[in-house]
Amino acid sequence: MEFNEDIEKQFFEKIKNIKDLSELKKIEIEYLGKKGIVQELYKKIKDLPEEKRKEFGEKVNNLRNIIESSIESTKAQLESSLADLKLSSEKIDVTLPGLHFQRGSIHVLTKVIEEVKSIFVSMGFDVFSGPDIEDDYYNFEALNIPEHHPARDMQDTFYLAQKILLRTQTSPMQIRIMKKLKPPIRMIAIGRCYRRDALDSSHSPQFHQVEGLVVDKGISFANLKATLSEFSKKMFGENTRIRFTPSYFPFVEPGSETSISCVICGGKGCPVCKYTGFLEMGGSGMVHPNVLRNVGIDPDEFQGFAFGWGIERIAMVKYGIPDIRYFYQNDLRFLKQF
Amino acid sequence: MLVSYRLLKELIDFSYSPNELATKFTHLGLEVEHVEHVEKKFDKVITAKVLDVTSISGTKLFKVNLLVSENETKTVITAATNVKKEDIVPYAMVGAKISDGRVIVEKYFGDILSQGMLCSYNELGLESEFLSNQEKNGILILPEDTPLFKNFESVFPVEDFYLEFSLLPDRADAFSVLGIARWVEIILAKEEGRKANFEKLQPKVQLEENLPNTPFEVKIADTDCAKFYSGRLIKNVKIKNSSYNLRTELYKLGVHPINNIVDITNYVLKMYGQPLHAFDFDKLKGGIFVRRAKTGETIKTLDGVERVLSEKNLLIADSAGAVALAGVMGGEYTEVTNETQNVFLESAYFVPSVIAVSSRSLGLITDASSLFEKGVDPDFTPHASNVASKMILEEAGGILFKDSVDDLRDPKKGVNLRVSKAVSLLGDEIKVEEIKKYFDIEGFDYVFDEAKNTFTVYAPTFRQDISIEEDLIEEIARIKGYNEFKETPIVSNLKSGSIEKIQEFNSFLRNFLLAYGLNEVITSTLVSSAMLSKYKLFNEEKTVKILNPLTEDMAYLRPSLLATLLEVATRNINVNIKDFGIFEIGKVFYRENGFKEKFNLSIFLIGDYILKNPYKKTLPYDFFYLKGILEDLFDELKIPMFFEKQSYPYLHPYRSAVIKVKDELIGFLGEMHPNIFDKAYYCELDIEKLLNNSSLEKKFTQFSIYPSVKRDIAILVDKDIEEIKVRDVIRSASINELKNIVLFDIYEGDPLPKDKKSLAYSLEFVSNERTLTSEEVDNYILKIEKSLIDKVNGILRRQ
């Protein structure tokens, strides 16, 4: 057999159309096998004249290298396209829905309570809760509301026994804490309160309150304003303004009703704020000297402020919840929104 | 309290619209909740006089001839039965419009032409509460001196605005039209920068001098209970309906007319804030004494109730006994009736707390008591008698006597205000001149002591809310405006806030359960006995009862979280939400040497926790899912606990357990009784016990650097043996290298003997010193096998 360029040409012609590894193997054997074309060429070397042997040998070596590397690369190509073929058979529809476990939720009132706590803790307030079942002394008497005081009409009370009642406000915690701790005091108390109010869209016989109390030397109305203003901005947004109007709670003097600028209309007036531009949040004021005296604090040495806001009210305003009854119904379609 | 805008304008000149006025009041602390506009809803209705009324035979109708102008009569057919000759009535002429929009037309009844209509209050669109019962039930009969042939709206104050005040108890001075007018004067004084002048608002009455003395002694016997008492005789009065003029005023005040004497006392109460009482003089004997009641003394009050009194009650008594509950309600026997000829008029100042106690001890709160208990104006009390007397003379005639008086009023006391205290409490600079200005605006008299930098303030007597320094500071803030003060953050030693332990722990529990896909609920602590009984949770001795519940379904405090949680479950299932896990962290209450409360945790599971999907099987909640949560929780809290079979009335009797820590019960869990819920799971834990036994402290523990060896074993044991015993036996082999025992299969049935079951465990061994060899592990298994044979008659199954 003569060595000629056609061998290489033929090889490339054959390998060009190779589809799978077994065909490639056949070609490999045909060219590089023990009885293959390349070996046959080597065998011819000995039949050649001395002076041509070297040149011919180099040509065959060259051819072998070309064929080897070509088979190698074709093999790699075939393998990779085969692998791809296998993976493509495992194709999924990525638009199918994910697999879901039931996801939990925290009650919106708890969320609001946690947020209130974290804002006040960041301002250095200690957090308490206190008992639902209270003594008349803490709930009324010590708060400057003696028996038969007309102010008791403002809070219709559930009684469990003579002088034992369900707290109508978190304010008894003012007394409990002042009896326990010495000024400086900076605390909030959060918990459930009860009043004999019929259930409707804005009243509930049970509700939650956050009570605040700060007692120290020189605590002022200006401090009260700054504290509630800061709290309101953190709770309802930086643009929230706070409004104080004179009001009456027997355990503070001066006493104030506190409102925030309407979160819906920003103070321009809308149905939610009954066109007043403001939403009432709760009471506040300077701790009445009688209250301080009742717990053995000298009102000439220490002053304090206190406030009591409704948690449900905060939640309703913050999340636009129109009816207080939702909180206690616990419809999952409600719970899962927050 | 409703106040007529029209009436206010009659009393004081101002130019604010009703809404402007409402805003100003609210900013002063007199909250106006609502402004109601009462509009005229009729047209072409005039006052006419009834000439005669004849019944039309065979019908229930009446033919009424009316004089509708000086020389014109009309005939009207009516079904009303309360119209009689000489009555003055509102007559809607033909073409008139009435409140429901109807237009009156001529109409034949048989052969009689009806030329218009007589109107009831309803047809005129008037507020019914301002009218007497008689008027409500039929045609509105106007007072006999009502001007005739006038447009109805010109003789009756139909069109008006009513300001609805929501006043707090410290605003004693404002519970009358005069009181509200005084605050209008303060608004004006502030605007005009002058001192308020309340004098001009006072009714001016000058009685004749040299009146005969009332021949009756009055005496305040218990001097700590009343400070002023005036009693006056008015002889030969004529009790009748009030005149047109008075009726018009009563209408604006929202007062039901009764008779002239009662109407006058009511007028003075509503207009000036002084409750008065009129007695039938001829039924009084020997003199008037203001004294505390004796225990057991009785009086029949004019509401017809016989009341048994105590020393908490203050009485007006004559020499024969109680004639009125002082400041609360008169007695029936001495009440003014149509036969009364001689009236004894009382005007008094009772000590507020005495009336508060007296009225509340009887549960009897009246218009009078609610004014007295807040504090009326003691300076006006004597004058109120004059005002009423003059009106009685006008309305009822009679002979006036000079009042008998017992006057124990204290001289006006000044209240001191240190300027430094005002500055300190308000936290803002405030000048002496400024304070003077504010006190002037409120009409306070004062003396300023320059050296002491202190005011002594004499507030008007109607300002019973001013008794201490802080009250004056509130007035400074009120007039300056609460929102005019600066905001100053608290300056103090820096300290961080802390949260009490139980709240921190509850937050931990919440977040823990949230990770299991559970939803937190918050339910009512107030429940009904029926609801508790349904789940056999009611216990007469231990359940806390509310003495004065609002409704029966909120009459008890819950002893468990079960009932309300099931209610939430039912509510959701009813709206077709059927797969969920919910939990509550809330208080429960019980009686045990007094009233007790504690926090519990409850969990309720129902349906699937992996819902229908195209990839996996759905997975339902079950007993062991719930138990798994609890085991994880106790593990996290490092509480060693165990479960013991135990039945509860509301749980499946064979699928429930108690959870114990040492010997202490800490909670329970189980499948709900199928009678209550099918395939639902519940548990309830005592949070305080959980907290007390727990440790949330975390510390690093060294783990082995060598790989572990796992071996699966299957053990054949008696079917009835509790699995925990088998696990305990494996543990009891005390192999330090055994780090983990996982049960992964339970098998009963062929080819096993009927009374046997097979338990398959995966055991994990690891040593801290070296990699364990297969021989070592084989030896451990042999050791375990021996324990199993000895203790539970177990057989290791080898394949």
Ligand SMILES: [Zn+2]
């Ligand atoms: Zn708004």
